Amino acid sequence: MDYFKPESVSEALSLLAKYGNEAKIIAGGTDVMVDIKYKEEPGCLVNIKRxxxxxxxxxxxxxxxxxxxxxxxxxxxxxxxxxxxxxxxxxxxxxxxxxxxxxxxxxxxxxxxxxxxxxxxxxxxxxxxxxxxxxxxxxxxxxxxxxxxxxxxxxxxxxxxxxxxxxYPPKGSSGVYLKHAVRGPMDIAVVGIAVLVVPDSAAKTLQEARIGLGAVAPTPIRAIKAEAMLRGKPLDSKLVEQAAQMAAAESSPITDQRGSAEYRRWIVEALTRRGLEQTWKAATGKEVA
Amino acid sequence: MAKAEHSVLGTSIARQGGVERVTGAGIYGIDLDLPNAVRGGILRSQHAHAKIVSIDTSQAKALPGVYAVVTAADAPDVKYGRTTIDRYMLAKNKVRYMGDPVAAVAAESQAVVKQALKKIKVVYEPLPVVLDPEETMKASAPTLHEEVPLPANLPKDANVKNVCSYTGVHAGDPEKAMAEADVVVEEVYETKMIHPQYLEPRIAAARQEPDGRITLWANAQAPFGVRTDVARLLKVPLNKVRVLSTELGGGFGGKASGITSGAAIEPICALLAVKARRPVMIVLDKAEETISTTIRSGAKMYIKTGVKKDGTIVARTGKVVYDAGAYSGFGAMAGARCTQMLGGWYLTPNVHIDGYVVYTNKQVCGPVRGPGGPQAAFAVESHMDSIAAKLGIDPVEFRLKNVPKSGDRIVGVPKLRDISLGETVRIAAEKIGWGKTKLGKNQGIGIATGSWIESSGPGGGAMVKVNEDGSATVHIGKIDMGTAPRFGIPMIVAEELGIPVNDVMVVNVDTDASPWDAGTVGSRSIIVSGTATRLAAIDARNQIFKLAASQLEASPDDLEIKDKQIRVKGTPAKSVPLATVATAAHNVIGEVVGHGYCDSKLMAAEEKAHGNSPPFTAHACIVEVDPDTGNVKILKYVAVHDVGFVIHPVAVEGQVEGAAAMSIGQALCEQVVFDTNGRTMNPSFVDYLMPTINMMPRIETTLVHGYPGAGPYGAKGAGEIGCVPPMAAIANAICNATGVRIRTLPLSPENVLRALRAAKR
Known part of the structure; x- marks a missing residue:
């Protein structure tokens, strides 16, 4: 396995151009080093830390x-x-x-x-x-x-x-990241949810809500339909519940040793609900009605 | 109490060797650096059950830097096994689990080993895989061991196959008693496979000496067991194999069963060293360890109990299906223990339990910390709460109602002597605030008890050599893994010889020099080596008094030894230094060498005459269950233990905390997960979830006194029993919080939430 330490972006790019799929970029190495040990070795390592x-x-x-x-x-x-x-x-x-x-x-x-x-x-x-x-x-x-x-x-x-x-997020907004894992931070997320809410100036309606879902689809995704349900509406517990269910429906998780697809949807629903309640309270000072 | 009678015993001196461990000095097996050594590696089966059609090693052998490639064809045609001889060191004809060793390589570097292993071509003919022991028992299941007959003691109407061993427990007339009971409760419990996951990787290093002898370094809990099997498998006499124990970075029973534990890594390493004509060292990585070495088996337990309205237990029946894994391993013993313990440790006059230990295509059962006990206790102690609920009796009262008294028998103990069970329950209830603590929303309280074997097992010896400066060198057959050899053993010698603890050195096991021992297993270090060491130290002291008597012009009976001075009792001015006497011994007997033995037959006779006082324990906890995620948080945890006389309080507390943590892990998250082909899905620490300190409550330990055991000064073993009650204590607390009884481990967030949702429907 070849090892390179390029000292500029252009040098790194020319190495990538030369080696293509054979090259593996390494920086912190917390994933790459584990892969080298347990999976296939790449053709070459390109250390970009310098x-x-x-x-x-x-x-x-x-x-x-x-x-x-x-x-x-x-x-x-x-x-x-x-x-x-x-x-x-x-x-x-x-x-x-x-x-x-x-x-x-x-x-x-x-x-x-x-x-x-x-x-x-x-x-x-x-x-x-x-x-x-x-x-x-x-x-x-x-x-x-x-x-x-x-x-x-x-x-x-x-x-x-x-x-x-x-x-920077809009003034008056509030965000939260909720991670569910058996061992907390010392574990890969079963579900990770980011919620950002932007209330209107009167703290009555939701100008905008953004919901990001981690570990429940092939890529991290936004729960676009749930966000649309919430946009411009006064937030109450019924709407929170509906949006949480929608977010769960928008996810497409897999079953693996960390959790079943069904369980992951339950958690998406629970954490979306929790995230909306928490951010609404943090942004407006009020509980969800 | 202890301090008045003894000068050293009962205090918590600093652990010998503790600093080296904390600072990371190079003391473990993996730090071994043998001159000219090459690396070894093992090719493992990629099928859980298959015929081996052919193995072609020619490409691997041709690779530059390869010193040796071995298969079953290179080894003598000898099998091994603990109870059933059912296994080759390198698979021959068949593989029976994904991890079974098939071939091995010695090469100049780990990288070349890896390349060579890939170049070994094995042709398999896959066979049907069975993972569930109950399925394996059915007539339709494939046969896993063609050459192993069914156990002779199977019940006539059993109609089963693939059974590795059977244990029947019977007392009284359970059928009649069950029919006459006021209330009968019947349940099914199940635990899953866990791996003991010691942090230190398993190693073996082997070297053939110029005279042909084999020297082996192993981080094994049972070096003599390793020697026996290596000698047998390589067909050499025992005195041609020398096993040196390296320091152990954790074993928890996972390194305790001779070569069975590491799937024959030691004889494979020795075979490689002989063929390569070079020293060879093998280090397993974590994932390889998880898929190939011994584990705590899963057990399915059918349990049924008849009680009177007042809460008196009258009958217990049940069945245990215990997963041996691909080979017999320690399955027969662990399964038998689980079967016995399903009978409980309360007064139960009528009992019938069938215990089947069954082959499957999975990792092999080992004697993991309290083998069989935690599984049984999960069923028994969860079941106790179910019965109490049905009767409308408080769980603590119900347990106290059925505590046996002196002279009673319980399953596995014909005659009880001192019984601490009731006191441990009362103290645990008081410490957790039973009936007093105000529980918050989603919170629950639970209690569970446990017991363990007090003695039984092979004996062992000790040698105490007194050096000419008055220091002592001690040989025992037990290795150190945070247990007696660097806590209790030096303390006992210091106490009996009147020398400082730091003047006592306990030598690690060298099978050429150390007394034979069955291994550091079964909470037996203090019972076996403690008893033997005490007698050896007394023997040495008697020799010293005899040598000093003429010099002091006194009778040996009138002498005492304190602060390394031998004195005439009542006349302290008349004294001679221990060093002087020990030096003078050179001209008389050469050296003061005290010998002592733990005589198991004698111990058994004592117990038969006076009864047995097994250790008991009660654990209690408060948990909070998140109704949205199923997450369980332990808010408070108390552990109450009787370990007889306490030689080193902090060491005992450490064992209790460690054991409780191990079972809390099994309760909340740990499990070896398989796909349908028998492949382990979570072999590494990324995916195999051990609890971290963040999941752990502070374990508040209380030691009760006044129930002397069979060990030295009345001590009992303390290493395993802490593993017994936690799973049921937590399950009971969850049930108290949610009203839902979960009968299958682990109590992971998903399983808990699933149970909560199922109960709502």
Whole structure:
């Protein structure tokens, strides 16, 4: 197995162009190293950790730009993230162990494209965009079209994730990330739900609700029909219940040793309900009627 | 109490070797670095049941860097097994589970080993796979062991197949008593397979010495058992095999059953070393460990109890179907224990239980911490609550009502002596706040009891050598895994010889030098090695007094030993240092070597005459159940134990906490999951869910006193019994919180939510 340490994006891209599917990009290595041990070895490893300029968290206008090499722990301890994107902070806080958070990068979490990836449903709900570098130039891809299947993104085998841009959520909004796993953070999510609600200025109706579902479809998804049901409506428990059921219906989970498809739908329903109730209360100071 | 009588016993001295473990010094088997050693690896079956048509190793042998490739054809035609001799070290003709060793390779590096294993071509002819023991027993099931006859003691009308062993428990006239009972409760319980999941990987390293002898390093709980089977399988005399025990980073019974535990990793390693003419070391990775080594079996338990209206138990009948796995392993013993314990440890005059231990195409049963006991207790103690509910009696009262008294018999114990069961129940109820604690929404309270074997089993010896500086070197046959060898054993020697604990060194097992021992199993370290060491230390002390007597011009009977000084009682000025006497021994007997034995026959005779005082326990907990997700959180947990005389309180508490944690894991999340082909779906720690500290409550342990056992100073074994009650205690608390009785483990969020939803319908 060959091992490369490119020092620039263009060097990395030319390696990817040369080796194609044989190449495996490694950053934190928390997934790649395990795969090497238990699955097939890749033809070559391309370690991108030395590439400068991809490890910063910066504010730019109304959004935050996060480099793909920023570790989960750096996000978790960033004051800026905590203040501006508490939803992302919450997901990083529930992300495995401290040791893993110290090593794993947000870029790795995204490019791995695991349906249960902890940061993915929150990033979807936040309307994040990915900057993708290809040999013929950069491209901006919204998160809702970035993921194409388990382990598959629109980067293909030739692209490199260059940055993540996350717009700040609207004023007065509130978000929450709810993870269900047998062992809590120290476990892969059975279901992960990100909810963001934007009440109107009178705190009467929902201007907008965004619901992201993790681990219950081939990719992280938005519960679009449930969101549509909620948009512009005054929130009451009956509507919450209907939206929760709709979110469960929109999911298409699989059965594996972590949980059956049926159980996962039950949890989507329960956590969507819980997420809407919690965020509504946090945003308006009122319980759902 | 203890402190007045003893100077060292009853205190919690620092564990010898504790610092090295915490700081990660290179002490374990995996740290072994033999000169010129090469690596070994094992090819495992990819079918749960298949005929081996052919094995072609030519490509693997041709690979550069490969030193040896072995199959069954390279080994003597000898089988092994604990109760039934039903297994080859490398599969011959047939494989019976996915993980069965088929071939092995020795090569210059782990990478080459991996490549070589891939180049071994095995042609299989798949056979039907059976995973459910009840299915395997049916006439329509495939035969798993053509050459193994059905057990001779099977009931005549049993009409079963693939049964590896049978245990029948019978007392009184259960049919009549059941018919006369006021209330009869009948239930079915089931537990699943768990793996003991010690963190330290299993290793074996072997070297053939220039004179042909084989030296083996193994992190085995039973080095002498390993020696026996390695010698048998390689057809060499016992004195040509030397097994050195490495330090053990956890075993929990998973490394306790000779070569059965590691699916013959030790003889395979030895065979490779002989063929490769190089030392060979094999280290199993976690996933390989989970699919190939011994486990705690799943058990299906049918239980039926007749009671009088006042709560008196009159009869218990039942059936156990215990999963042996692909080979007999420890199944017969664990299944027999489960069958006995399904009879309970309350006064039950009429009992009939059939216990079938059955072959399946899965991992093999091992003596995992309290083999058979936790499964039985899950059924028995959940069932006790079901009966209490039906009678409308408080569960604590119902248990107390049926506590046996001195002289009574319970299943497995013909005559009881001191019975701590009632006191443990009362204390547990008090500590958890039974009937007093105000429970919140979705909260419930539960209690469960347990018992375990007090003695029975092979004996063992000890040697205490007193060095010329007055320090002592001790040889026993038990290995250290956080148990007696670095807690109780040095304390006993220090107590009897009047020397500081740190002057006592307990040597790790070397089968060439250590006294024979059946293995570090069955909560027997303190009973066997503790008893033997005490007698050996007393023997050494007597020799010292005899040597010192002339020098002090006193009778040996008038001497005492304290702070490494031998003194005439009542005349402390007349003294001689222990070092002087031990040095002088060189010119007389050479060296002071005390010998002692734990004589099991003598112990059994004592018990027959005076009765047996088994350890009892009661655990109680408060849980909260999330009605939306099924998640169970343990809010409070108390464990009350009688372990007889307590030699090292903190060590005992550590065993209780560890054992409780192990069964809390089995209760809430642990399970080896299979697909229909018999492939383990969760072999690694990513998918096999062990509980983390975040899931663990603080386990509040209380030790009760006044019930002396058969061990030294009245001690009882403490390593396993903590595993017995937790699963039922938690299930009972869940039932109390939700009104739903769950009879199948694990009580995972999904299973709990499923049960709650089913109950609503």
């Amino acid at each position: 590439i400068p300029g991809m490890s910063a968290i910066e504010e730019s206008g109304g959004s935050l730009r996060i480099g793909p090499l920023v570790t989960i722990r750096e996000i978790e301890t960033s004051k800026l993230v905590r203040e501006r994107l508490p939803l992302l902070w919450e997901a990083c806080h529930q992300f495995a162990s401290l040791q893993i958070r110290n090593t794993a990068t947000i870029g790795g979490n995204i490019c791995r494209a695991s349906p249960s990836g902890e940061t993915l449903a929150p990033l979807l709900v936040l309307g994040a965009k990915a900057k993708l570098a290809f040999s013929d130039g950069e491209k901006t891809e919204p998160f809702n079209s970035l993921f194409q299947g388990p382990g598959k993104t629109s980067l293909g085998s030739k692209g490199l994730l260059a940055a993540i841009e996350i717009p």
